[in-house]
Each structure stands twice: as C-alpha cells, then as structure tokens.
Amino acid sequence: CMLLLDMTSKIKFLINYTKLGEFRFSSHLELKALWERAFRRAEIPVKWTQGFNPHIKLSFPWALPINVESFDEILEVELSEELSAESIEKRLLKQLPKEIGLKKVFRLKAKSRILPESWTYRIEIDEDSKNSMLNRRIERILLEEKIEVVREKQSRKRTVDIRPFIRNIELLPPQQLIVSIKFTGSGSAKVREILDLLNLKPQNQKVTKLRSYW
8 A cells, every 4th residue: 555645846766676685684774875876877867965975865665674585675766857767677777786686666756755554574483493382472462452662772762562563473384474564653563573572583583574565
C-alpha cells in the first residue's frame, strides 16, 4: 500500500533493488556511498544539497540492519533535469555490483513520497533450536497485549511497547521463521528485538527481508 504525501514539485524516482551476499555486512553509510558513486559514474543528473559539504539527494525510507539480506529495498533519488526511468536503469546496471540487483526504476508523482507499511522477514534458525520450545515462545508473544523493550540512543534510554508492531510470527519447516512487522507513524519493531524475545542469538541466524509493503 502506498501512502502519498503532498510535497513541492520535484523530479523524483523510486529505485527498487536487492542487497545480497557480502553486502549484507555493509552499513547504511557504506550503502549510501555506494549508490552515490554509482549515480556519479552513470552520469545521471542528480540534484545536490547546498552548503559546504554537498551530497546527492538520496533518501532511504528505512535503514536495513547490518547482517541482513534483502530482496526488496527501495531508495528515492531527486534529479536536476528530466530523464526516463529506462535510461536511469540502463546506466545504473553498468555501475552496480551483482549483489545490488536493480529490480525496477519508476517515476514518482511530482507531489508524492512513499512511506513503508510493513515488512516480511525470513529467519533461518540454527539447528540447536528446538521447534517445540520456539512454538511456545511464539504463542506467548502473540498472546501478549504489551511487550516493552528498552532502547538506548546517545546514552539516553526509553521504553517502547513493540507489540502493536508485531503482525505475525510463524514457524515453518525445516527450520525457518516468517516474521511480519508493521510500520506506523510511531515506529516499528526491530528484528533483533524479536530474536531476543525468542531467545535466539542474532549472530547465529540468517535473516532475509523477503518483501516490503509500501
């Protein structure tokens, strides 16, 4: 579902891409730098910010955590002049590594911005995890009305109820979890928080974002 908000008239494009393989270890800043390099080398007429340290006007609606692969990421880019989606796609394909797969490029309406609605993740769990115990933990989580976690940012702690953001958790054979997480104006749950609730060590699980809903 796409939520469109009124903005000033701009030449904006949405780029749908994958982030796989070794690039799952890339930070948000490293990924941003990779895309900026690709746009420059592709000679795409991007728009730059003003000031002493100008950079390309790129927007990532939600930063993907490190060590998570994704088949469905997006970014928004603003151009300084008109260019077709086909031309952008053709130029970028020559500059991007194969693990950053270009799925689709399309023009956004002049006064629109896309906000996420939810994500679906697959978590391939380690062999030591017992399915019967996991099922009990999942049932307990889904039955709870409130699940509070403590988040820390810049040495400041706050308590957040993440239960409204957990849409569903399902255990499927042979050893994988399918997790659906909602995004609202007040935030979302983090995959790491859900793994903690399930008593699963994040470093032992392979996490992949299967789909984003916008």
